[in-house]
Amino acid sequence: xxxxxxxxxxxxxRKPFTxxxxxxxxxxxxxxxxxxxxxxxxLSLPREKMSPHLFRDVRYNDNGSPKPEFVLNKPAYxxxxxxxxxxxxxxxxxxxxxxxxxxxNGFKSVIAPSFGDIFFNNCFQNGVLPVMLPEARxxxxxxxxxxxxxxxxxxxxxxxxxxxxxxxxxxFEIDSFRKDCLLKGxxxxxxxLGYEADIAAFEKKQRSANG
Amino acid sequence: MAxxxxxxxxxxxxxxxxxxxxxxxxxxxxxxDRHLIHDGSYFAFxxxxxxxxxxxxxxxxxxxxxxxxxxxxxxxEDVTNPDSKRMVTGLAINGAEHxxxxxxxxxxxxxxxxxxxPEQGITLPGIxxxxxxxxxxxxxxxxxxxxxxxxxxVTHVMATQSLWQKKPKTMRIDIDGALGFGITGKDVILxxxxxxxxxxxxGHVFEFAGSGIRQLSMEGRLTLCNMxxxxxxxxxxxxxxxxxxxxxxxxxxxxxxxxxxxxxxxWKALPSDAGASFDSDVRLSGPDIAPMVTFGxxxxxxxxxxxxxxxxxxxxxxxxxxxxxxxxxxxxLTPGTAITDIKIDRVFIGxxxxxxxEDIRAAAAVAKGRKAVVPSWIVPGSGIIKExxxxxxxxxxxKEAGFxxxxxxxxxxxxxxxxxxxxxxxxxxxxxxxxxGRQGKGVRxxxxxxxxxxxAAVSGHFTxxxxxxx
Ligand code: SF4
Numbered sequence: 001x002x003x004x005x006x007x008x009x010x011x012x013x014r015k016p017f018t019x020x021x022x023x024x025x026x027x028x029x030x031x032x033x034x035x036x037x038x039x040x041x042x043l044s045l046p047r048e049k050m051s052p053h054l055f056r057d058v059r060y061n062d063n064g065s066p067k068p069e070f071v072l073n074k075p076a077y078x079x080x081x082x083x084x085x086x087x088x089x090x091x092x093x094x095x096x097x098x099x100x101x102x103x104x105n106g107f108k109s110v111i112a113p114s115f116g117d118i119f120f121n122n123c124f125q126n127g128v129l130p131v132m133l134p135e136a137r138x139x140x141x142x143x144x145x146x147x148x149x150x151x152x153x154x155x156x157x158x159x160x161x162x163x164x165x166x167x168x169x170x171x172f173e174i175d176s177f178r179k180d181c182l183l184k185g186x187x188x189x190x191x192x193l194g195y196e197a198d199i200a201a202f203e204k205k206q207r208s209a210n211g
Numbered sequence: 212m213a214x215x216x217x218x219x220x221x222x223x224x225x226x227x228x229x230x231x232x233x234x235x236x237x238x239x240x241x242x243x244d245r246h247l248i249h250d251g252s253y254f255a256f257x258x259x260x261x262x263x264x265x266x267x268x269x270x271x272x273x274x275x276x277x278x279x280x281x282x283x284x285x286x287x288e289d290v291t292n293p294d295s296k297r298m299v300t301g302l303a304i305n306g307a308e309h310x311x312x313x314x315x316x317x318x319x320x321x322x323x324x325x326x327x328x329p330e331q332g333i334t335l336p337g338i339x340x341x342x343x344x345x346x347x348x349x350x351x352x353x354x355x356x357x358x359x360x361x362x363x364x365v366t367h368v369m370a371t372q373s374l375w376q377k378k379p380k381t382m383r384i385d386i387d388g389a390l391g392f393g394i395t396g397k398d399v400i401l402x403x404x405x406x407x408x409x410x411x412x413x414g415h416v417f418e419f420a421g422s423g424i425r426q427l428s429m430e431g432r433l434t435l436c437n438m439x440x441x442x443x444x445x446x447x448x449x450x451x452x453x454x455x456x457x458x459x460x461x462x463x464x465x466x467x468x469x470x471x472x473x474x475x476x477x478w479k480a481l482p483s484d485a486g487a488s489f490d491s492d493v494r495l496s497g498p499d500i501a502p503m504v505t506f507g508x509x510x511x512x513x514x515x516x517x518x519x520x521x522x523x524x525x526x527x528x529x530x531x532x533x534x535x536x537x538x539x540x541x542x543x544l545t546p547g548t549a550i551t552d553i554k555i556d557r558v559f560i561g562x563x564x565x566x567x568x569e570d571i572r573a574a575a576a577v578a579k580g581r582k583a584v585v586p587s588w589i590v591p592g593s594g595i596i597k598e599x600x601x602x603x604x605x606x607x608x609x610k611e612a613g614f615x616x617x618x619x620x621x622x623x624x625x626x627x628x629x630x631x632x633x634x635x636x637x638x639x640x641x642x643x644x645x646x647x648g649r650q651g652k653g654v655r656x657x658x659x660x661x662x663x664x665x666x667a668a669v670s671g672h673f674t675x676x677x678x679x680x681x
Contacts, residue, residue: 029537030530031409031509035646040627043251044279044294057648086530088410091443092646094345096361114410117445118345118359125363175377177238188363189262192371195232195240199267199373202231202242 014127016185020108021154022081025071026145032085033092034119038101050097051104072105076149084141084153085112090119099126109155111162113138124178127185131155131162131172140164157182218484221450222381222416225356225481229339231373241376243271245333246368247342248311249324250276250298251627255343255365256305267372269310273333276302276316277323281628282590282617285317295628309369322593322619325349325563329433330593332462336451336478341368346563346643347446348439352432353459354451354481356416359440379445380490382415383483386423388497393677395573396431397565397641397660399423399495400438401503401513407493409511412444415490418483419449423497429458430569437564438643441510450482504550504673505645505658507538512645513658514550516675522546541647542655543635550673553657557638558583558668559650560661561590561617562624565641568596570661575605576681577665578612587614587668590622614668626651639667 042053059070066073072080083102089112090098099122102110108128113135115123123130133141144165145151151165157179162170181188219227231240248255252274259266266272279295280287290296299316306313314320314327321327325346328334336354341347343365350357364374384403404411417439419432427435432449439447449455456475459465466474501515512535514521523535523546539546544553560566560574571591589609591597597619600606606616623630624642631651632638638656641664645656659667666676 030534033509033644033646035644035649039648039652040625041631043627044292044298046294047254057652088413088443091409092345092644094343094359094361096363099361114413117413117443118361122361122363125361175237177234177236177375177377180236188375189264189367189370192240192367192373192375195371195373198232198240199242199371203372206242 014185014187017108017127017129017157017182019154019156019158020081021152022108023077023079023150024082024084024111024141024145024153025077025080026142027071027083027085027089028142028146030086031088031091034090034095034098034116035092037090037098038095043095043097047097047100047104050101054101054105074149079106081106081108082153082155083107083110084138084145085110086138086142087113087135089115091116094118096122096125099123099128103128111138111141111153111155124181125188127182129155129157129182133162133170133172137170218487220381220483220487220489221354221418221448221481222356223487225337225339226378228337238375238377240373241339242373243341243368244338245328245340246272246372247324247328247333247340247347248272248274248302248365249342249344250279250302252343252362252365253298253301253305255362255369256301258363258366259369264370266309266311266369271372272311272369273328273331274302274306274311274313275321275324275327277619278621278625278627280316280620282620282622282630285618287316292629319594319598322591322596323563323566323621325437326566326592326596329353329429329458330462330595332459332465335459335465335474336455337481341374345440346437348444349433349437349563351439351446351448352429352436354449354455354478356446356448358446380415381418382412382444382491382493383418383420383489384493384495385421386419386495386497387421388423390423390426390497390500393502393662394500395660395662396427396434398500398503399427400435400442401505401510401658402495402500403493404438404442404510405503405513406495407442409441409509410443412439412442415444417442417444417447418489419447420483421497423500424449425452428569429454430567433567434564434570438510441643451478502660502663502676504663505656506542506544506550507535508541508645508647509534509538510643510645510658512538516550516663516673518550520544520546520548520550543637551675552672554637554672555585555639555657555667556636557585557632558587558664559590559623559638559640559642560588560664561592561622562640562642563592563621564643565661566590566592566596568599570641571596571600571605572603574661574665575608577662577676577679578614578669579608581612581669583613583668584671585668588617588623589614590617591619593619612669623650625649639664639673
């Protein structure tokens with residue numbers, strides 16, 4: 001089979017992440033798993049065809065009509081670029097589409113008390129900023145967003161702060177490595193190829209040890 | 212540099228040996244000894260190609276298509292969905308182009324990636340192993356550091372044979388005392404997850420220890436480590452011992468002769484030193500673990516077979532209460548129902564959690580001389596397991612009992628090959644995730660061990676397999 005006839009995955013160019021002020025969508029449910037974010041039956045689709053299927057089964061009825069009560073179907077959240085979710089967001093499989101489908105729906109940052117480990121890593125690979133805040137504060141933010149649909153939040157990476165609709169500012173932790181990569185839009189593979197000499201030296205050492 | 216004299220954990224010993232570069236910001240470039248790939252790695256190959264990069268060490272990569280291939284056929288032409296077909300056929304094409312060993316459809320060694328690695332002796336003690344699949348934690352049962360990665364990281368490993376990692380924390384999970392009759396690795400891991408929760412291990416690598424773990428066969432240990440990810444763990448590990456070495460000896464890709472003797476010396480030095488400390492410790496009593504069944508839509512929603520569906524009003528906080536209420540509505544269950552009164556519509560025995568020869572023998576022992584009263588599938592984890600089971604006559608046992616004996620693959624665990632249940636169908640499944648819609652839209656999944664699944668198949672409802680004459 002000729003590979004060059006395959007649809008090519010369109011990966012958006014990596015843009016640096018600095019700050020986002022935007023409407024935030026509240027997903028007030030714990031343990032939202034990656035099977036809900038993007039059901040398995042869509043995983044073989046090329047990336048550009050996947051984005052309409054974000055939260056497919058909780059968002060749409062069987063006949064394809066949107067469920068009006070689902071947060072992302074409400075007009076107030078139409079331009080949302082931030083997700084605020086409960087604990088253990090995006091637990092489950094390693095599917096990176098859980099990040100890219102969120103990203104391709106316009107979201108730049110996800111705030112939650114905790115995340116599935118692999119999803120958390122995958123966010124950085126794609127320039128999406130996952131922010132961990134204490135559970136009590138996340139619950140407060142969720143209440144605001146539910147009571148004031150369309151309220152905005154600011155996530156600022158240089159100062160590592162989140163400003164809520166109530167004007168309260170929280171700081172969050174992020175590794176300097178991850179922060180740097182996001183701020184500069186650094187491509188990890190290109191960076192690691194710069195360590196080629198170290199990798200080659202490691203391989204040489206390992207070979208002689210295994211002699 | 213860590214002090215060599217300080218007691219170290221199994222994890223610590225493997226980590227230290229694989230550091231390429233330690234950066235001052237706390238990130239380590241970790242060398243990867245083995246990279247497993249599958250049909251889902253298709254897009255990672257594309258990305259590599261788009262960037263004009265080559266695989267650094269194709270000799271350290273092994274592939275097997277498993278997720279997208281139907282299990283009623285071994286003919287790739289039978290894959291009707293063109294997107295799926297491209298992924299199934301793409302692996303061998305990409306493998307040939309880059310020089311990667313691929314156990315393709317039709318090869319007896321083909322099967323689920325996490326079954327094939329240990330079975331071929333590709334997975335060895337002391338190594339680092341990754342795969343673009345969360346259940347890569349399975350391989351830690353062999354005494355190695357193995358974890359799942361995302362697709363961008365798959366491309367990263369293809370290009371550099373390394374990964375940037377921040378050192379995870381460690382958690383020791385001790386199972387004290389002998390497990391009771393009929394208790395399997397599946398019951399142990401479900402009991403652990405019920406105790407610590409699905410986020411309980413976030414940011415941690417587990418080391419499973421204690422007499423209850425030593426007692427488990429390699430198959431049982433693989434099942435246990437497989438579901439570390441369902442407990443939030445990055446990886447799960449078990450110190451290698453004589454059972455591990457006996458399992459590996461003679462496997463096709465395992466070291467032989469003098470290399471074996473040398474490896475054995477190294478492997479014996481791997482177990483955590485006495486006095487090594489962990490960031491946290493969890494303990495469960497082995498004798499108290501019963502056959503487990505999940506009732507909800509998260510693997511932590513697990514109870515002993517002797518128990519009842521819990522009442523959400525007794526949950527410890529509002530989030531948990533809401534979650535349970537939603538889960539029971541989805542599952543169509545009433546609080547207080549005895550687990551043994553839950554009727555099932557279908558049985559699936561398979562997946563990287565429970566499709567090894569011991570799992571199939573356990574299911575066959577229950578099926579023998581009985582009749583399945585609901586549609587029940589047995590999907591072996593690899594072609595080799597299928598052959599072995601057939602050599603033991605187990606396929607006949609199943610066929611006589613009305614079970615369907617199928618080809619190797621992921622099958623109904625995830626259903627990306629089209630094998631899914633119907634809305635509201637209730638499935639007793641030996642897989643690892645009971646998430647909403649995991650086995651098909653609206654499908655209700657209950658996670659159990661193979662023997663418990665077979666017991667449910669022949670009785671039509673959950674049954675304590677310990678009470679059946681097996
Ligand atoms: S059997 Fe299931 S969990 Fe395992 S690799 Fe396949 S789809 Fe993933």
